[in-house]
Amino acid sequence: MSMTTSPLLDVRDLKVEFLRDGNAVAPVDSVSFTLQANQTLGLLGESGCGKSVTALSILRLFPMASKARLSGSVRFRGQDLLQADEASLRALRGKDIAMIFQEPMTSLNPLHRIGDQLGEMLRMHTSLDRKQITEQSIAMLKRVGLPRAEQLVDDYPHSLSGGMRQRVMIAMALLCHPGVLICDEPTTALDVTIQAQILDLMRDLKEQQGTAILMITHDLGVVAEMCERVVVMYAGQVVEESSVRDLFDAPAHPYTTALMRARPTLAATPGQPLLAIPGMVPPPGSVNSGCRFAARCPKVDAHCRAQMPELTEVAPGHLARCWHPG
Ligand SMILES: Nc1ncnc2c1ncn2[C@@H]1O[C@H](COP(=O)(O)OP(=O)(O)O)[C@@H](O)[C@H]1O
Ligand code: SF4
Numbered sequence: 536m537s538m539t540t541s542p543l544l545d546v547r548d549l550k551v552e553f554l555r556d557g558n559a560v561a562p563v564d565s566v567s568f569t570l571q572a573n574q575t576l577g578l579l580g581e582s583g584c585g586k587s588v589t590a591l592s593i594l595r596l597f598p599m600a601s602k603a604r605l606s607g608s609v610r611f612r613g614q615d616l617l618q619a620d621e622a623s624l625r626a627l628r629g630k631d632i633a634m635i636f637q638e639p640m641t642s643l644n645p646l647h648r649i650g651d652q653l654g655e656m657l658r659m660h661t662s663l664d665r666k667q668i669t670e671q672s673i674a675m676l677k678r679v680g681l682p683r684a685e686q687l688v689d690d691y692p693h694s695l696s697g698g699m700r701q702r703v704m705i706a707m708a709l710l711c712h713p714g715v716l717i718c719d720e721p722t723t724a725l726d727v728t729i730q731a732q733i734l735d736l737m738r739d740l741k742e743q744q745g746t747a748i749l750m751i752t753h754d755l756g757v758v759a760e761m762c763e764r765v766v767v768m769y770a771g772q773v774v775e776e777s778s779v780r781d782l783f784d785a786p787a788h789p790y791t792t793a794l795m796r797a798r799p800t801l802a803a804t805p806g807q808p809l810l811a812i813p814g815m816v817p818p819p820g821s822v823n824s825g826c827r828f829a830a831r832c833p834k835v836d837a838h839c840r841a842q843m844p845e846l847t848e849v850a851p852g853h854l855a856r857c858w859h860p861g
């Protein structure tokens with residue numbers, strides 16, 4: 536990749552703080568990564584590492600009640616979304632950057648027909664007329680492999696299976712041909728067979744449409760199947776970043792190694808349950824000045840406990856945050 540290519544999405548020193556009992560806790564603490572056009576970038580980590588908070592920050596989609604303070608920058612085609620006003624963000628959401636969540640029922644409105652929900656997206660972001668909107672909605676439902684799309688537009692979400700709802704979500708996300716698709720554990724709630732079908736579908740659509748994908752997952756198998764590069768998060772920080780090949784060939788951070796050992800087989804298969812790594816992710820607010828993985832790390836020493844390592848290059852294009860990498 537040429538060094539002059541500017542990234543589509545450039546997240547720099549992103550910090551998210553929530554106020555909890557008068558104290559600020561930071562579930563995302565100075566996270567940086569870039570997503571290039573046409574790339575699928577994995578964001579990998581156990582539950583509670585800050586993946587979803589990172590994803591929600593990009594489009595500032597926090598629930599109204601949560602008092603989130605964001606700093607750093609999130610540049611999309613050069614524009615800093617953290618500085619953008621609500622109207623600009625609304626124009627962007629769904630059109631330029633779309634998001635798919637783990638549980639489609641939280642983003643599909645149970646009271647509206649599938650066709651109306653797809654249509655609303657096109658009404659908001661295009662100048663198509665009614666007939667064109669219906670045609671495009673049906674065409675997109677067909678493209679994501681849904682049967683009897685002509686009838687489906689009149690159905691309500693509850694009449695569909697989980698796998699079908701997730702396909703509807705993908706159809707809705709791709710309707711306006713976004714440059715970036717953020718997928719937050721899009722197949723975690725689905726059974727293994729459906730999960731494999733959805734991942735195949737996403738790979739095909741990405742190849743056809745050239746959408747860049749940020750694939751958030753706790754599953755190394757999904758990373759192996761879908762991604763070119765991967766960012767590993769632990770306790771709100773990036774602890775490793777590399778190409779997927781380098782990550783599997785030579786993991787540099789003990790956390791990544793532990794994730795790989797925790798897999799039941801070396802051949803990464805999506806949907807296999809992750810065996811637990813002993814110990815737990817320190818919750819935001821409980822971290823100290825040392826390495827955040829220290830309590831669970833087999834290589835820990837006094838230096839690790841006292842001082843946080845910086846993210847440094849351990850090989851060309853391969854970063855790790857560890858005093859004893861490799
Ligand atoms: N709205 C919120 N207010 C306060 N804390 C939150 C909020 N959302 C998430 N958190 C906390 O931030 C941490 C990271 O959460 P999350 O990003 O959902 O993790 P992941 O997606 O990696 O499982 C967790 O400790 C979680 O409890
Ligand atoms: S810095 Fe030390 S404790 Fe932290 S991951 Fe590396 S070896 Fe383990």
Ligand SMILES: [Mg+2]
Pocket residue numbers: 586587588719720
């Ligand atoms: Mg999450």
